[in-house]
Amino acid sequence: MIQLDVLLPLPLNHLYTYGLPEEIEIPRTGVRVVVPFGSKKWQTGIVWRIREVNHADDSLKEIVYVLDETPWITEQQMLFFDWLSTYYMSPLGLVLKAAIPSALLLSSQTLVQLTPEAHVDADQLTDQAYMMLEALAQHKSLPLNTLLSIGTKSSGMDTINDLVDQGFILVEQDIKEKYVPKYETFIRADIHQKSLSSALPPKQKALFSWCLEKSTGVAFSIKKKELTNTDFWSPSAYRSLVDKELLLEKSVRVDRIVWDQNESTKPLKPLYPPQNVALNELLDRLYESKVTLLHGITGSGKTEVYAHLFEELLQKDRQVLFLLPEIALTTQLIKRMQMYFGDKVATYHSGMSQNERVEVWRRVAAGTSTAQLILGTRSAVFLPWKSLGLVVVDEEHESAYRQTEPAPRYQGRDAAIYAAHLYGCGVVLGSATPSLTSMAHAQSGKYGYVRLDERHLGTPLPQVLLIDLKEQQLKKKMKGHFSSVLIDGISECLGQGKQVILFQNRRGFSPSVQCTSCGHSPQCPSCDVALTYHKQGNILKCHYCGFFQNHLSQCPSCRAPGMETLGLGTQQVLESFQELFPGVSVKRMDQDTTRRKNAYQELIDGFEQQSFKVLIGTQMLSKGLDFKQVGLVGVLQADAMLHHPEYYAHEQAFQILYQLGGRSGRSEAQGKFYIQTYMPEHPLLQQVSRHDYAGMVETQLAQRRTFQYPPEVKLIKVILKHKSWNTVDKGAHWLAHQIVSRSSLPVLGPADPAVARIKDQFIKHIVVKVPPHVSLSGVKKSLSRLQQTFEAIPEFRSIRLLFQVDY
Structure with missing residues (x-):
């Protein structure tokens, strides 16, 4: 008897075994099957294993359908999913759900x-x-x-x-089936009927003659929509020609995203000497299937080095994964790579429709030439590679590579490194500000290290100016949130025909509002956080759960009139800028303005083509975007980044600020980087002003050694959530005590996170430190067993328990 072990896309950590009806042929592993699950319910699953047993088991349910002949999931993907599930302590079913396009899971x-x-x-x-x-x-x-x-x-x-x-x-x-194939009508003229052309009415004759000229033998080479765009198109004439069988039609299945065949490719730009040296060093390590850190300052031309690497692999018919932290970056780089490699380039990210993602998935699995170089965000690591030859993780330091919600909570960069190991290919990690973990691995020799420390046009790094807001306010040189120094800098930059980027890491108009009489600040009813004021729509909104209400003209607590805004958001920066610089074209780029499909593309294309002069935005502006005409970057308020309650706050603040500064002066002239702060003497800001990445690394690594944080130790964060504070607090203290007593590992907490209630769920965190001499896998197994004990206690059974490894 044949038994199938099936993985379902559910929060389950085990496979379900089903029997195979005699009338159904034995399927291959990795194909989709429909199986009964629960009462009168069917599910789509993936055949994970096939076993032949000697005895029949009448208690087993049987599969209903086999949906595919060719597997959607490869054996290497199965190994990868298993590893991801085990390493990040996430149910295997949720790994499958995150990995596979939802359109492949039947409704x-x-x-x-x-x-x-x-x-x-x-x-x-x-x-x-x-x-x-x-x-x-x-x-x-x-x-x-x-x-x-x-x-x-x-x-x-x-x-x-x-x-x-x-x-x-x-x-x-x-x-x-959720996936709906797209079909397009192609036509050809019957060349054997050419002689009938002269007897046709004028419109039919014009249409038929054009098709005869375009037709190539028996191939259906003319798109019907091409014909509809001609001057002599006539629906009635076309239908008559089809009825007479002078024009023949064929419906062809096509992909939704295709390269415009009218576009021509260009040769790669020649590299300057330091880039050539870096390329050769990377190629040497690539053939050894090693991980190499490419540390290149902003504007050093890392992307051009990548392009030459890609060409080397594509000429050998190998596939390449080019991972990027944000969709915004894929929209800018896709054009650049298509300019070099044409239809070999494809993208894969959450901004695409599910149907589009299925089509890219299919092309990658087939190893077609139209999907050899994939530009994607972290989810692209799940693709079914046929001949993967290289993985490049650009801006490898970016926090956007980590998925925190929903499960699996994985680090995309590290997952890509393991995937490359399975496929036997090399990895390049690129950044101007590498993560401390990657830099420590490079220093220890675990990773190769290649340095690019010259800008490819010879332009010096931007001039950094720390603007003391205390001094500016005392001298009454502030206009709203803009200092006179920043205003003068913007005026000079715009006067030179250059563009400006302004950064404020909060969207909305104001982070909160407050009553001027009693001090009341409206809070979200479901989260422990103040409501953010959005002037557009005049609403107060929670950025955690989405709750919103109309902005009130009087205080809901004391009924006094007058609610003032506190703090600064991108909407307010935009409004203030327009008051200071009327007539200057300006746009905003944050989560609120980029929700619509293609919104990133439109903003980036518009700024690149200088359709507007000033771009105001949040952290997504720091992620490796390349604008040649930006002469000045300004930070409205830098201090909030220095007070973030996480061990990596200063590392992350340096990376954001350094990367932001690197957006200016990317052509011949040196750029300027203005940082407004109340703490210009802060050591980290001083390091930013000197472009002193090495100093930051030395300082932060010393602190990590002293206080035992990564890369000195591994961290596992245990997250507990429940609607009752008393229940979650009691459960968290019990769990923390058990971890300490069973392992003797250093444990922090339980403690409240910065926002201790989200969506009516109270949250507690416990952080477990795992030193290098202790087995990480052993600790995770121990925590998994402890989770089973915890969930067996009736009082704690309803507490949601989550793990975040390497946070």
Whole structure:
């Protein structure tokens, strides 16, 4: 007997075993199957293992359908998913759910319909049963949930089961493919009928002659939509030609995203000597399948070095993964790479539709030439590579590579390194400000190290000016949130025809509002956080759960008029800028302005083409964007970044500020970088002003050694969530005590995070430090066993327990 172990995309850590009906051929591992799961419910799963057993097991449910002949998941992907699940302590089913495009997971709906022989007698039925049957009599079928809403909800399922037993209704599953292929009509002219052309009416003759000229033998080479764009297009003439079989039609399945064949590619730009040296060093390490850190200052031309690496691999028909931290970066770099490599380039990220992602997935699995170089965000590590030859992780230090919600909570950079190990290929980690962990690995020799410390045009790094806000305020040189120094700098820059970037790491108009009489500040009812004021729409909004309410003209607590805004958001920066510089074109780039599909593309293209002069935004502006005409970058308030309550706050602040400064002066002229702060003497800001990355690394690594933080130790954060503060607090203290008593490891907490309640769930954190001499896998196994004990305690069973490894 054949048994199939099936993985379902559910929060489950184990496989489910099903029997194989005799009439179904043995499928291959990695194909999709439809299986019964639970009461009257079907699920789409992946065949993970196939086993032949000697004895039949009548208790096993059997699979319903095999959906594919060719696997969607490869054996190497299975190994990768297993590793990701184990390392990041996440259910394997949720790894599958995160990895595979949701359009490949069929939608299942339970439908109910009357049996043909059903004869309804109201006297023999309950009121609820009668109403259900009346509703079904008016429709061919109804969804189960619709029927359950009729009458008393608590008794609805019992009534349904009674009607099934009495033969009145049938309950069945309706399975639908979510992926919808796209088809396009292609045509060709029947060249053997050429002689009939002269006898055709004028419109038909013009249309047929054009198609004859474009047709190549028996190939259907003309897109119908090409024909509709011609001056002589006529629907009636076209239909007549098709009816006469002078034009032949064919429906062809096509991908949604295709390279414009009218675009021509250009040769790669020649490298300057330091880039050539870096390229050769990277190639040497690449053939040894090693991880190499490419440390290049901003504007040093790392992307051009990448392009030459890509060319080396693509010429050998190998696939390349180019990982980027943000969708915004993919929109800018896709054009650059397509300029060099044409239709070999494809993208893969969450901004694409699910249908588009399925098509890229299929092309990568097939190893087609139209998906050899993939530019993608962290989810691209899950693709089914056929001949992966190189992984490049650009801006490797970026926190955007970490997924925190939902599970799996993984680090995309580190996952990509492990995937490359499975595929036997090299990895390049690129950054102007490498993470302390990567730099420590380079210093220890675990990673190779290649340095690029010259800007490719010879332009010096930007001039950095720390503006003391205390001094500016005392001298009354502030206009709103802009100092006179920053205003003068912007004026000079714009006067030279250059562009300006302004940074404020808060969206909205103001982080909060406050009553001037009693001090009340409106809070989110579901989260422990103040509501952010958005002037557009005049609303107060929670950025954690999405709750919003209208902005009130009077205090809801004391009823006094007058609510003033506190703090600074990107909307307010925009408004203040427009008051100071009327007539200067300006746009905003943050989460609020980039929700719409293609919004990133439009903003980046517009700024690149100088459709507007000033771009105001949040942290996404620091992520490696390349604008040649930016002459000045300004930071409105730098201090908040220095007070973030995490061990990596200063490392991250340096990276953001250094990278922001690097957006200016990327052509011939030196750029300027203005930082407004109340603490110009702060050591970290002084390091930024000197472009002193090495000094920052030395300082921060010394502190990490002293206080035992990564890379000195590994960290596992245990997160507990519950609607009751007392329950989660008691559970967290019990758990922390158990961890300490069972392992003797250093444990921090339990403690409240910065926002201790989100979506009506109170949160507690416990941080476990794992020194190098202690087995990390052993600690994780111990925590998993402790989780089972914890969840077996009735009082704690409803607490949600999560793990974040290497946070």
